[in-house]
Amino acid sequence: MYCIKITFTPRTIVDDKETTAELLWDYLCGLYRSGQILKDYLLVKNGESYAAFVTMPESNSLDARYSNVYAAKALEALKKLFELSTEVLGENLNTEDSCTCAEKPDWYMLYTSLYNEESPVACGRCGKSVPLYKMPFIHVKGTDGHFEDEHYSTLSWQEDYRAIDKLWMACLADRFTFRQMHNLDSILSKTGRYICKEYEELTDIPCYYYLYNHIKAPKACPSCGGAWKLRGEETFIDYKCEKCRLVADGA
Ligand SMILES: [Zn+2]
Ligand SMILES: [Zn+2]
Missing domain, CATH: 3.30.70.100 (Alpha-Beta Plaits)
Incomplete structure:
Protein backbone atom coordinates (compact mmCIF):
# COMPACT_ATOMS: atom_id res chain seq x y z
CA MET A 1 0.00 0.00 0.00
CA ASN A 92 4.20 0.75 3.43
CA LEU A 93 5.88 -2.59 4.13
CA ASN A 94 3.63 -3.22 7.10
CA THR A 95 0.63 -3.83 4.85
CA GLU A 96 -0.40 -6.21 2.07
CA ASP A 97 -1.42 -5.03 -1.39
CA SER A 98 -5.10 -4.50 -2.15
CA CYS A 99 -7.17 -6.54 -4.60
CA THR A 100 -6.63 -5.38 -8.17
CA CYS A 101 -9.07 -7.77 -9.87
CA ALA A 102 -10.71 -6.07 -12.84
CA GLU A 103 -14.04 -7.80 -12.19
CA LYS A 104 -16.07 -8.10 -9.04
CA PRO A 105 -15.48 -11.45 -7.29
CA ASP A 106 -18.00 -14.31 -6.99
CA TRP A 107 -17.84 -13.98 -3.23
CA TYR A 108 -16.45 -11.83 -0.43
CA MET A 109 -15.08 -12.83 2.95
CA LEU A 110 -15.09 -10.84 6.17
CA TYR A 111 -11.76 -11.49 7.83
CA THR A 112 -9.27 -9.71 10.01
CA SER A 113 -6.63 -10.48 12.63
CA LEU A 114 -4.23 -8.74 14.93
CA TYR A 115 -1.83 -8.39 12.01
CA ASN A 116 -4.29 -7.00 9.45
CA GLU A 117 -4.79 -3.28 9.20
CA GLU A 118 -6.21 -3.51 5.70
CA SER A 119 -9.94 -3.51 4.98
CA PRO A 120 -11.54 -6.64 6.51
CA VAL A 121 -13.43 -7.38 3.29
CA ALA A 122 -11.45 -9.86 1.18
CA CYS A 123 -11.98 -10.61 -2.48
CA GLY A 124 -13.01 -14.25 -3.01
CA ARG A 125 -10.93 -14.49 -6.18
CA CYS A 126 -7.50 -13.27 -5.03
CA GLY A 127 -7.93 -13.24 -1.24
CA LYS A 128 -6.64 -9.67 -0.98
CA SER A 129 -8.44 -6.83 0.76
CA VAL A 130 -11.05 -4.72 -1.01
CA PRO A 131 -10.93 -1.00 -0.09
CA LEU A 132 -14.07 -0.21 1.88
CA TYR A 133 -15.05 2.65 -0.42
CA LYS A 134 -15.82 -0.05 -2.99
CA MET A 135 -18.40 -1.52 -0.63
CA PRO A 136 -21.83 0.01 0.11
CA PHE A 137 -22.75 1.60 3.44
CA ILE A 138 -24.83 -0.86 5.45
CA HIS A 139 -27.93 -0.39 7.58
CA VAL A 140 -27.40 0.71 11.17
CA LYS A 141 -27.90 -2.49 13.17
CA GLY A 142 -31.22 -2.66 14.96
CA THR A 143 -32.88 0.14 12.99
CA ASP A 144 -35.33 -0.10 10.16
CA GLY A 145 -34.04 1.14 6.85
CA HIS A 146 -31.56 3.69 8.21
CA PHE A 147 -28.20 3.56 6.40
CA GLU A 148 -24.85 4.46 7.92
CA ASP A 149 -23.02 7.35 6.29
CA GLU A 150 -19.59 5.84 6.88
CA HIS A 151 -18.18 2.33 7.33
CA TYR A 152 -18.51 2.64 11.06
CA SER A 153 -19.89 -0.82 11.93
CA THR A 154 -17.36 -2.67 9.78
CA LEU A 155 -14.39 -0.70 11.14
CA SER A 156 -15.61 -1.01 14.74
CA TRP A 157 -16.04 -4.75 14.33
CA GLN A 158 -12.50 -4.91 12.93
CA GLU A 159 -11.03 -2.90 15.80
CA ASP A 160 -12.85 -5.06 18.35
CA TYR A 161 -11.70 -8.25 16.63
CA ARG A 162 -8.08 -7.12 16.56
CA ALA A 163 -8.19 -6.13 20.23
CA ILE A 164 -9.61 -9.55 21.16
CA ASP A 165 -7.03 -11.31 18.98
CA LYS A 166 -4.27 -9.34 20.74
CA LEU A 167 -5.46 -10.59 24.13
CA TRP A 168 -5.79 -14.15 22.77
CA MET A 169 -2.22 -14.05 21.43
CA ALA A 170 -1.00 -12.81 24.81
CA CYS A 171 -2.83 -15.75 26.50
CA LEU A 172 -5.01 -13.35 28.47
CA ALA A 173 -8.64 -14.27 29.14
CA ASP A 174 -8.29 -17.35 26.91
CA ARG A 175 -11.78 -18.66 27.38
CA PHE A 176 -13.44 -15.33 26.64
CA THR A 177 -11.26 -14.37 23.67
CA PHE A 178 -11.41 -17.79 21.99
CA ARG A 179 -15.19 -17.96 22.35
CA GLN A 180 -15.60 -14.49 20.85
CA MET A 181 -13.64 -15.46 17.73
CA HIS A 182 -14.73 -19.10 17.46
CA ASN A 183 -18.32 -19.43 18.66
CA LEU A 184 -21.15 -18.52 16.36
CA ASP A 185 -23.25 -17.13 19.19
CA SER A 186 -20.64 -14.62 20.43
CA ILE A 187 -21.35 -10.92 19.98
CA LEU A 188 -18.26 -10.62 17.76
CA SER A 189 -19.43 -13.42 15.41
CA LYS A 190 -23.02 -12.21 15.38
CA THR A 191 -21.97 -8.68 14.47
CA GLY A 192 -19.60 -9.98 11.79
CA ARG A 193 -22.31 -12.16 10.26
CA TYR A 194 -24.74 -9.26 10.32
CA ILE A 195 -22.20 -7.20 8.32
CA CYS A 196 -21.80 -10.11 5.85
CA LYS A 197 -25.57 -10.39 5.44
CA GLU A 198 -25.84 -6.67 4.76
CA TYR A 199 -23.06 -6.70 2.15
CA GLU A 200 -24.65 -9.69 0.46
CA GLU A 201 -28.06 -8.05 0.30
CA LEU A 202 -26.68 -4.78 -1.00
CA THR A 203 -24.21 -6.18 -3.56
CA ASP A 204 -25.92 -9.45 -4.57
CA ILE A 205 -22.54 -11.15 -4.02
CA PRO A 206 -22.33 -13.86 -1.32
CA CYS A 207 -20.33 -12.69 1.69
CA TYR A 208 -18.83 -15.32 4.00
CA TYR A 209 -17.79 -14.96 7.60
CA TYR A 210 -14.37 -16.33 8.51
CA LEU A 211 -14.57 -18.42 11.65
CA TYR A 212 -11.43 -18.72 13.74
CA ASN A 213 -10.27 -22.19 14.79
CA HIS A 214 -7.41 -23.10 17.03
CA ILE A 215 -5.11 -25.63 15.25
CA LYS A 216 -7.91 -27.63 13.57
CA ALA A 217 -11.26 -26.79 12.05
CA PRO A 218 -14.20 -29.07 12.93
CA LYS A 219 -15.04 -31.78 10.37
CA ALA A 220 -18.61 -30.55 10.00
CA CYS A 221 -19.95 -27.03 9.54
CA PRO A 222 -20.46 -25.69 13.08
CA SER A 223 -23.80 -24.21 12.10
CA CYS A 224 -25.66 -26.84 10.02
CA GLY A 225 -23.49 -29.92 10.65
CA GLY A 226 -22.98 -30.50 6.91
CA ALA A 227 -19.72 -31.36 5.15
CA TRP A 228 -17.69 -28.24 4.46
CA LYS A 229 -14.11 -29.32 3.64
CA LEU A 230 -13.15 -28.16 0.17
CA ARG A 231 -11.53 -30.67 -2.14
CA GLY A 232 -9.69 -29.90 -5.35
CA GLU A 233 -10.73 -26.27 -5.40
CA GLU A 234 -7.88 -23.78 -5.69
CA THR A 235 -8.57 -21.14 -3.12
CA PHE A 236 -7.06 -19.57 -0.01
CA ILE A 237 -9.43 -21.23 2.48
CA ASP A 238 -9.96 -24.89 3.35
CA TYR A 239 -13.56 -24.99 4.57
CA LYS A 240 -16.65 -23.37 3.17
CA CYS A 241 -20.34 -23.87 3.89
CA GLU A 242 -22.37 -22.19 1.19
CA LYS A 243 -25.61 -22.61 3.06
CA CYS A 244 -24.38 -20.94 6.26
CA ARG A 245 -21.96 -18.51 4.57
CA LEU A 246 -19.07 -19.64 6.76
CA VAL A 247 -15.43 -20.26 5.86
CA ALA A 248 -12.39 -21.43 7.79
CA ASP A 249 -8.87 -22.61 7.18
CA GLY A 250 -6.49 -25.13 8.75
CA ALA A 251 -5.68 -28.75 7.99
ZN1 LIG B 1 -9.32 -9.67 -6.08
ZN1 LIG C 1 -23.40 -24.92 7.35
Whole structure:
Protein backbone atom coordinates (compact mmCIF):
# COMPACT_ATOMS: atom_id res chain seq x y z
CA MET A 1 0.00 0.00 0.00
CA TYR A 2 1.03 3.56 -0.62
CA CYS A 3 2.41 5.84 2.05
CA ILE A 4 1.60 9.47 1.32
CA LYS A 5 2.46 12.78 2.91
CA ILE A 6 -0.27 15.43 2.72
CA THR A 7 1.11 18.88 3.45
CA PHE A 8 -1.16 21.70 4.65
CA THR A 9 0.52 25.06 4.04
CA PRO A 10 -1.40 28.05 5.51
CA ARG A 11 -2.85 30.58 3.06
CA THR A 12 -3.17 33.16 5.83
CA ILE A 13 -2.25 33.32 9.49
CA VAL A 14 -4.39 30.73 11.24
CA ASP A 15 -5.46 32.14 14.61
CA ASP A 16 -7.55 29.41 16.11
CA LYS A 17 -5.04 26.58 16.33
CA GLU A 18 -7.32 24.33 18.38
CA THR A 19 -10.22 24.46 15.90
CA THR A 20 -7.79 23.98 13.03
CA ALA A 21 -6.30 20.88 14.60
CA GLU A 22 -9.82 19.54 15.20
CA LEU A 23 -10.65 20.13 11.56
CA LEU A 24 -7.54 18.24 10.48
CA TRP A 25 -8.41 15.32 12.75
CA ASP A 26 -12.00 15.38 11.41
CA TYR A 27 -10.66 15.17 7.87
CA LEU A 28 -8.36 12.24 8.66
CA CYS A 29 -11.06 10.44 10.63
CA GLY A 30 -13.46 10.99 7.72
CA LEU A 31 -10.93 9.49 5.31
CA TYR A 32 -10.44 6.51 7.62
CA ARG A 33 -14.15 5.87 8.00
CA SER A 34 -14.61 6.16 4.23
CA GLY A 35 -11.99 3.43 3.79
CA GLN A 36 -9.62 5.83 1.99
CA ILE A 37 -6.78 5.54 4.51
CA LEU A 38 -5.80 3.02 7.18
CA LYS A 39 -5.95 3.55 10.92
CA ASP A 40 -2.20 4.25 11.19
CA TYR A 41 -2.47 7.95 10.21
CA LEU A 42 -0.21 10.51 11.83
CA LEU A 43 -0.62 14.29 12.08
CA VAL A 44 2.45 16.46 12.53
CA LYS A 45 2.71 20.20 13.22
CA ASN A 46 5.75 22.09 12.03
CA GLY A 47 5.61 25.83 12.69
CA GLU A 48 2.46 27.09 10.96
CA SER A 49 2.23 24.09 8.64
CA TYR A 50 0.83 20.64 9.21
CA ALA A 51 1.58 17.32 7.56
CA ALA A 52 -0.37 14.07 7.62
CA PHE A 53 1.29 10.73 6.93
CA VAL A 54 -1.26 8.20 5.71
CA THR A 55 -1.43 4.73 4.16
CA MET A 56 -3.80 4.35 1.21
CA PRO A 57 -5.02 1.09 -0.38
CA GLU A 58 -4.74 2.40 -3.95
CA SER A 59 -2.92 5.22 -5.72
CA ASN A 60 -6.19 7.14 -6.22
CA SER A 61 -7.76 6.48 -2.81
CA LEU A 62 -7.91 10.18 -1.95
CA ASP A 63 -10.29 10.91 -4.84
CA ALA A 64 -13.22 13.04 -3.69
CA ARG A 65 -15.73 10.50 -5.07
CA TYR A 66 -14.66 8.01 -2.38
CA SER A 67 -15.13 10.44 0.53
CA ASN A 68 -18.08 10.40 2.86
CA VAL A 69 -19.90 13.60 3.78
CA TYR A 70 -17.70 14.30 6.84
CA ALA A 71 -14.38 14.05 4.98
CA ALA A 72 -15.79 16.21 2.16
CA LYS A 73 -17.03 18.90 4.58
CA ALA A 74 -13.76 19.01 6.52
CA LEU A 75 -11.77 19.22 3.29
CA GLU A 76 -13.89 22.12 2.06
CA ALA A 77 -13.20 24.05 5.28
CA LEU A 78 -9.49 23.14 5.23
CA LYS A 79 -9.07 24.36 1.66
CA LYS A 80 -10.05 27.87 2.80
CA LEU A 81 -7.19 27.87 5.28
CA PHE A 82 -4.51 25.78 3.60
CA GLU A 83 -2.90 24.93 0.33
CA LEU A 84 -2.85 21.14 0.09
CA SER A 85 -0.18 19.09 -1.63
CA THR A 86 0.56 15.38 -1.65
CA GLU A 87 3.75 13.45 -2.05
CA VAL A 88 4.07 9.68 -2.46
CA LEU A 89 6.70 8.49 0.03
CA GLY A 90 6.75 4.86 -1.07
CA GLU A 91 5.36 1.51 -0.09
CA ASN A 92 4.20 0.75 3.43
CA LEU A 93 5.88 -2.59 4.13
CA ASN A 94 3.63 -3.22 7.10
CA THR A 95 0.63 -3.83 4.85
CA GLU A 96 -0.40 -6.21 2.07
CA ASP A 97 -1.42 -5.03 -1.39
CA SER A 98 -5.10 -4.50 -2.15
CA CYS A 99 -7.17 -6.54 -4.60
CA THR A 100 -6.63 -5.38 -8.17
CA CYS A 101 -9.07 -7.77 -9.87
CA ALA A 102 -10.71 -6.07 -12.84
CA GLU A 103 -14.04 -7.80 -12.19
CA LYS A 104 -16.07 -8.10 -9.04
CA PRO A 105 -15.48 -11.45 -7.29
CA ASP A 106 -18.00 -14.31 -6.99
CA TRP A 107 -17.84 -13.98 -3.23
CA TYR A 108 -16.45 -11.83 -0.43
CA MET A 109 -15.08 -12.83 2.95
CA LEU A 110 -15.09 -10.84 6.17
CA TYR A 111 -11.76 -11.49 7.83
CA THR A 112 -9.27 -9.71 10.01
CA SER A 113 -6.63 -10.48 12.63
CA LEU A 114 -4.23 -8.74 14.93
CA TYR A 115 -1.83 -8.39 12.01
CA ASN A 116 -4.29 -7.00 9.45
CA GLU A 117 -4.79 -3.28 9.20
CA GLU A 118 -6.21 -3.51 5.70
CA SER A 119 -9.94 -3.51 4.98
CA PRO A 120 -11.54 -6.64 6.51
CA VAL A 121 -13.43 -7.38 3.29
CA ALA A 122 -11.45 -9.86 1.18
CA CYS A 123 -11.98 -10.61 -2.48
CA GLY A 124 -13.01 -14.25 -3.01
CA ARG A 125 -10.93 -14.49 -6.18
CA CYS A 126 -7.50 -13.27 -5.03
CA GLY A 127 -7.93 -13.24 -1.24
CA LYS A 128 -6.64 -9.67 -0.98
CA SER A 129 -8.44 -6.83 0.76
CA VAL A 130 -11.05 -4.72 -1.01
CA PRO A 131 -10.93 -1.00 -0.09
CA LEU A 132 -14.07 -0.21 1.88
CA TYR A 133 -15.05 2.65 -0.42
CA LYS A 134 -15.82 -0.05 -2.99
CA MET A 135 -18.40 -1.52 -0.63
CA PRO A 136 -21.83 0.01 0.11
CA PHE A 137 -22.75 1.60 3.44
CA ILE A 138 -24.83 -0.86 5.45
CA HIS A 139 -27.93 -0.39 7.58
CA VAL A 140 -27.40 0.71 11.17
CA LYS A 141 -27.90 -2.49 13.17
CA GLY A 142 -31.22 -2.66 14.96
CA THR A 143 -32.88 0.14 12.99
CA ASP A 144 -35.33 -0.10 10.16
CA GLY A 145 -34.04 1.14 6.85
CA HIS A 146 -31.56 3.69 8.21
CA PHE A 147 -28.20 3.56 6.40
CA GLU A 148 -24.85 4.46 7.92
CA ASP A 149 -23.02 7.35 6.29
CA GLU A 150 -19.59 5.84 6.88
CA HIS A 151 -18.18 2.33 7.33
CA TYR A 152 -18.51 2.64 11.06
CA SER A 153 -19.89 -0.82 11.93
CA THR A 154 -17.36 -2.67 9.78
CA LEU A 155 -14.39 -0.70 11.14
CA SER A 156 -15.61 -1.01 14.74
CA TRP A 157 -16.04 -4.75 14.33
CA GLN A 158 -12.50 -4.91 12.93
CA GLU A 159 -11.03 -2.90 15.80
CA ASP A 160 -12.85 -5.06 18.35
CA TYR A 161 -11.70 -8.25 16.63
CA ARG A 162 -8.08 -7.12 16.56
CA ALA A 163 -8.19 -6.13 20.23
CA ILE A 164 -9.61 -9.55 21.16
CA ASP A 165 -7.03 -11.31 18.98
CA LYS A 166 -4.27 -9.34 20.74
CA LEU A 167 -5.46 -10.59 24.13
CA TRP A 168 -5.79 -14.15 22.77
CA MET A 169 -2.22 -14.05 21.43
CA ALA A 170 -1.00 -12.81 24.81
CA CYS A 171 -2.83 -15.75 26.50
CA LEU A 172 -5.01 -13.35 28.47
CA ALA A 173 -8.64 -14.27 29.14
CA ASP A 174 -8.29 -17.35 26.91
CA ARG A 175 -11.78 -18.66 27.38
CA PHE A 176 -13.44 -15.33 26.64
CA THR A 177 -11.26 -14.37 23.67
CA PHE A 178 -11.41 -17.79 21.99
CA ARG A 179 -15.19 -17.96 22.35
CA GLN A 180 -15.60 -14.49 20.85
CA MET A 181 -13.64 -15.46 17.73
CA HIS A 182 -14.73 -19.10 17.46
CA ASN A 183 -18.32 -19.43 18.66
CA LEU A 184 -21.15 -18.52 16.36
CA ASP A 185 -23.25 -17.13 19.19
CA SER A 186 -20.64 -14.62 20.43
CA ILE A 187 -21.35 -10.92 19.98
CA LEU A 188 -18.26 -10.62 17.76
CA SER A 189 -19.43 -13.42 15.41
CA LYS A 190 -23.02 -12.21 15.38
CA THR A 191 -21.97 -8.68 14.47
CA GLY A 192 -19.60 -9.98 11.79
CA ARG A 193 -22.31 -12.16 10.26
CA TYR A 194 -24.74 -9.26 10.32
CA ILE A 195 -22.20 -7.20 8.32
CA CYS A 196 -21.80 -10.11 5.85
CA LYS A 197 -25.57 -10.39 5.44
CA GLU A 198 -25.84 -6.67 4.76
CA TYR A 199 -23.06 -6.70 2.15
CA GLU A 200 -24.65 -9.69 0.46
CA GLU A 201 -28.06 -8.05 0.30
CA LEU A 202 -26.68 -4.78 -1.00
CA THR A 203 -24.21 -6.18 -3.56
CA ASP A 204 -25.92 -9.45 -4.57
CA ILE A 205 -22.54 -11.15 -4.02
CA PRO A 206 -22.33 -13.86 -1.32
CA CYS A 207 -20.33 -12.69 1.69
CA TYR A 208 -18.83 -15.32 4.00
CA TYR A 209 -17.79 -14.96 7.60
CA TYR A 210 -14.37 -16.33 8.51
CA LEU A 211 -14.57 -18.42 11.65
CA TYR A 212 -11.43 -18.72 13.74
CA ASN A 213 -10.27 -22.19 14.79
CA HIS A 214 -7.41 -23.10 17.03
CA ILE A 215 -5.11 -25.63 15.25
CA LYS A 216 -7.91 -27.63 13.57
CA ALA A 217 -11.26 -26.79 12.05
CA PRO A 218 -14.20 -29.07 12.93
CA LYS A 219 -15.04 -31.78 10.37
CA ALA A 220 -18.61 -30.55 10.00
CA CYS A 221 -19.95 -27.03 9.54
CA PRO A 222 -20.46 -25.69 13.08
CA SER A 223 -23.80 -24.21 12.10
CA CYS A 224 -25.66 -26.84 10.02
CA GLY A 225 -23.49 -29.92 10.65
CA GLY A 226 -22.98 -30.50 6.91
CA ALA A 227 -19.72 -31.36 5.15
CA TRP A 228 -17.69 -28.24 4.46
CA LYS A 229 -14.11 -29.32 3.64
CA LEU A 230 -13.15 -28.16 0.17
CA ARG A 231 -11.53 -30.67 -2.14
CA GLY A 232 -9.69 -29.90 -5.35
CA GLU A 233 -10.73 -26.27 -5.40
CA GLU A 234 -7.88 -23.78 -5.69
CA THR A 235 -8.57 -21.14 -3.12
CA PHE A 236 -7.06 -19.57 -0.01
CA ILE A 237 -9.43 -21.23 2.48
CA ASP A 238 -9.96 -24.89 3.35
CA TYR A 239 -13.56 -24.99 4.57
CA LYS A 240 -16.65 -23.37 3.17
CA CYS A 241 -20.34 -23.87 3.89
CA GLU A 242 -22.37 -22.19 1.19
CA LYS A 243 -25.61 -22.61 3.06
CA CYS A 244 -24.38 -20.94 6.26
CA ARG A 245 -21.96 -18.51 4.57
CA LEU A 246 -19.07 -19.64 6.76
CA VAL A 247 -15.43 -20.26 5.86
CA ALA A 248 -12.39 -21.43 7.79
CA ASP A 249 -8.87 -22.61 7.18
CA GLY A 250 -6.49 -25.13 8.75
CA ALA A 251 -5.68 -28.75 7.99
ZN1 LIG B 1 -9.32 -9.67 -6.08
ZN1 LIG C 1 -23.40 -24.92 7.35
